[in-house]
Amino acid sequence: MPASANSAHDPGIPAFLIEQAEHALQQEFGPLERAVFDAAPDGILVVDRQGIIVGANPALLRLTGYTEASLLERPLDILLPESARGSHGRRLQQFFAHPHERPMGRIDDLTLRRADGCLVPVDIALGLGTWRDGPCVVAFVRDVTETRRLTERLRHLAAHDVLTGLANRGHLMLQLREAAAAAVRHGHTAALLLLDLDDFKGINDTHGHPVGDRVLQQVAQRLRETVRTDDVVARLGGDEFAVLLPRVDSPPDALRVADKLLLALGRPMHIDGLQLAVGGSIGVACCPQDARDADALMRDADLALYAAKADGRQQPARYAPALSHAMDERARLTDRLQHALRYGGLALHYQPQVDVRNGAVVGVEALLRWTDPELGAIPPARFIPVAEATGLILPLGDWVLHEACRQLRAWVDQGLHLRVAVNLSPQQFRQPGLAAQVRDVLQGHGVAPALLELEITESQAMTDPTQARRTLTALADEGVTIALDDFGTGHSSLAVLKQLPVQRLKIDRTFLQHIPEDTTDGVLVRGVLALARTLRRDVVAEGVENPAQLDFLRRCRCPAYQGWLFAPALPPEALAARLSGEAAGGAAAGAMGCHSA
Numbered sequence: 001m002p003a004s005a006n007s008a009h010d011p012g013i014p015a016f017l018i019e020q021a022e023h024a025l026q027q028e029f030g031p032l033e034r035a036v037f038d039a040a041p042d043g044i045l046v047v048d049r050q051g052i053i054v055g056a057n058p059a060l061l062r063l064t065g066y067t068e069a070s071l072l073e074r075p076l077d078i079l080l081p082e083s084a085r086g087s088h089g090r091r092l093q094q095f096f097a098h099p100h101e102r103p104m105g106r107i108d109d110l111t112l113r114r115a116d117g118c119l120v121p122v123d124i125a126l127g128l129g130t131w132r133d134g135p136c137v138v139a140f141v142r143d144v145t146e147t148r149r150l151t152e153r154l155r156h157l158a159a160h161d162v163l164t165g166l167a168n169r170g171h172l173m174l175q176l177r178e179a180a181a182a183a184v185r186h187g188h189t190a191a192l193l194l195l196d197l198d199d200f201k202g203i204n205d206t207h208g209h210p211v212g213d214r215v216l217q218q219v220a221q222r223l224r225e226t227v228r229t230d231d232v233v234a235r236l237g238g239d240e241f242a243v244l245l246p247r248v249d250s251p252p253d254a255l256r257v258a259d260k261l262l263l264a265l266g267r268p269m270h271i272d273g274l275q276l277a278v279g280g281s282i283g284v285a286c287c288p289q290d291a292r293d294a295d296a297l298m299r300d301a302d303l304a305l306y307a308a309k310a311d312g313r314q315q316p317a318r319y320a321p322a323l324s325h326a327m328d329e330r331a332r333l334t335d336r337l338q339h340a341l342r343y344g345g346l347a348l349h350y351q352p353q354v355d356v357r358n359g360a361v362v363g364v365e366a367l368l369r370w371t372d373p374e375l376g377a378i379p380p381a382r383f384i385p386v387a388e389a390t391g392l393i394l395p396l397g398d399w400v401l402h403e404a405c406r407q408l409r410a411w412v413d414q415g416l417h418l419r420v421a422v423n424l425s426p427q428q429f430r431q432p433g434l435a436a437q438v439r440d441v442l443q444g445h446g447v448a449p450a451l452l453e454l455e456i457t458e459s460q461a462m463t464d465p466t467q468a469r470r471t472l473t474a475l476a477d478e479g480v481t482i483a484l485d486d487f488g489t490g491h492s493s494l495a496v497l498k499q500l501p502v503q504r505l506k507i508d509r510t511f512l513q514h515i516p517e518d519t520t521d522g523v524l525v526r527g528v529l530a531l532a533r534t535l536r537r538d539v540v541a542e543g544v545e546n547p548a549q550l551d552f553l554r555r556c557r558c559p560a561y562q563g564w565l566f567a568p569a570l571p572p573e574a575l576a577a578r579l580s581g582e583a584a585g586g587a588a589a590g591a592m593g594c595h596s597a
């Protein structure tokens with residue numbers, strides 16, 4: 001009998017059995033075979049055609065935890081999980097009916113039951129042998145616990161995002177395909193929700209990537225906690241997440257889930273002593289109502305997400321066919337805008353800012369204009385949001401800064417010393433090293449910093465006041481002035497406002513729109529003016545279109561205004577002509593505030 005020579009004798013085993021085994025061993029094995037059998041790293045198990053164990057090497061005894069004596073002459077069943085016993089008996093009979101060899105790796109879910117009842121994952125190769133003139137099966141048994149663990153780990157890694165532990169894009173797509181097919185087949189609704197964090201880049205830029213990573217982990221946790229266990233939550237990359245609801249009652253239900261997710265996301269996050277407000281936008285597409293397969297659902301949810309972001313009201317948006325046209329437009333504008341940045345088509349126009357008392361031009365606001373050879377003139381309200389969404393706003397903003405400084409220099413050379421205000425987009429404002437960049441551009445064009453004003457919106461300043469204060473202070477240190485645009489729309493905190501190095505508040509044009517009829521707006525404008533006087537800030541009222549509005553501003557002692565009443569944004573030559581005309585007109589047109597050298 002091929003039993004192990006090294007096994008300790010079990011005191012409970014009758015001596016005659018042990019003697020029998022040792023006798024058989026001497027008969028069957030020469031010394032070389034014995035050494036190989038004992039030293040084999042895999043377990044070796046010999047089973048006769050009745051399913052009785054007739055041999056086991058030391059490696060198998062170690063693997064199973066049995067002693068040799070407690071294993072030999074016992075049915076193979078004791079090494080099998082209970083659920084496998086019946087079928088295994090039949091397989092054994094088939095094996096003996098059609099004996100064959102089987103290498104390792106053919107069956108991947110085999111388990112062995114140890115003496116202590118635990119199941120060990122194993123791989124088994126089969127060979128044929130002869131035992132007492134009959135056939136026997138020789139099983140080579142390998143413990144694959146580590147290999148299986150590693151395989152499982154690799155399988156998990158291939159399907160999940162390392163940072164958040166959520167499903168990854170590949171895994172989501174598999175689930176989405178299944179969910180879409182099931183929804184179409186059974187006539188229920190599946191929904192895909194795509195979520196994008198608002199201004200996550202700002203969090204990374206301001207607080208660093210470790211904080212950004214923690215934000216993503218908390219977002220993942222909140223999403224997971226908000227939906228059911230059957231729903232799939234995935235991170236698609238960066239700050240993009242997806243939630244698949246394989247079964248909802250109707251599309252409005254999917255929108256309700258999206259509302260809940262936005263609510264969960266909106267709760268302040270506390271990370272490393274920081275309190276962060278993290279908002280997001282969600283686009284929703286439903287199967288089969290909006291699309292009938294996974295790829296189309298992805299595309300539609302993405303379009304809806306873009307619409308939600310553009311809307312900016314922290315409300316989920318559902319796909320609608322019209323959004324496809326919007327997407328086409330975005331792609332077209334992006335392409336043409338890149339073309340304009342490379343080959344031309346961009347220009348700055350300048351809208352005068354005027355002293356209310358004497359009509360003198362005290363400065364101008366640079367406003368970007370774009371005329372495309374194929375699309376014609378495109379208003380900023382159409383292309384700036386696209387540039388913001390695609391990141392093109394950074395090269396565009398750079399172009400504007402250079403062009404404004406080039407024009408400033410040209411005017412100075414002509415003896416015209418005009419303050420030029422340039423709009424900074426939120427992404428530009430968050431760029432590290434902005435102050436140094438502005439200094440370089442000013443120096444490059446030989447322009448005095450005092451001639452340049454930078455405008456940021458009130459809400460830009462109030463979103464992250466600490467960062468805003470740091471950046472604005474650095475800019476002010478360079479000698480440029482700062483204006484708060486759209487003032488009155490961004491929920492300013494007085495405490496914050498007091499600390500910002502801002503020279504000018506620009507009253508948003510919506511407050512001027514219904515003046516003088518709307519008394520509430522009138523009160524608000526007076527309020528801003530009183531506040532500005534207290535804080536010693538200058539003011540420009542925007543969007544002045546008629547003499548009644550100007551008259552109101554005069555009565556409120558508003559220092560300056562800007563609007564179509566005086567002039568729209570003009571090309572530089574038209575502005576220069578207008579200014580020299582005004583200067584020549586002298587007292588009738590009001591003294592010019594710009595200084596001619």
Ligand SMILES: Nc1nc2c(ncn2[C@@H]2O[C@H](COP(=O)(O)O[C@H]3[C@@H](O)[C@H](n4cnc5c(=O)[nH]c(N)nc54)O[C@@H]3COP(=O)(O)O)[C@@H](O)[C@H]2O)c(=O)[nH]1
Pocket residue numbers: 351365366367368369379380381384397400423424425485486509542543544545562563564565568569
């Ligand atoms: N980041 C950058 N943003 C820019 C730049 N250039 C423009 N913009 C932003 O685009 C938005 C729309 O700009 P635009 O169409 O140029 O409109 C400006 C004025 O033309 C308009 N305006 C001026 N006077 C009146 C008026 O009497 N009535 C009225 N209804 N509109 C008027 O107001 C816009 C100026 O807005 P603001 O910047 O808030 O002062 C706009 O948000 C621009 O900021 C750029 O270079 N970079």
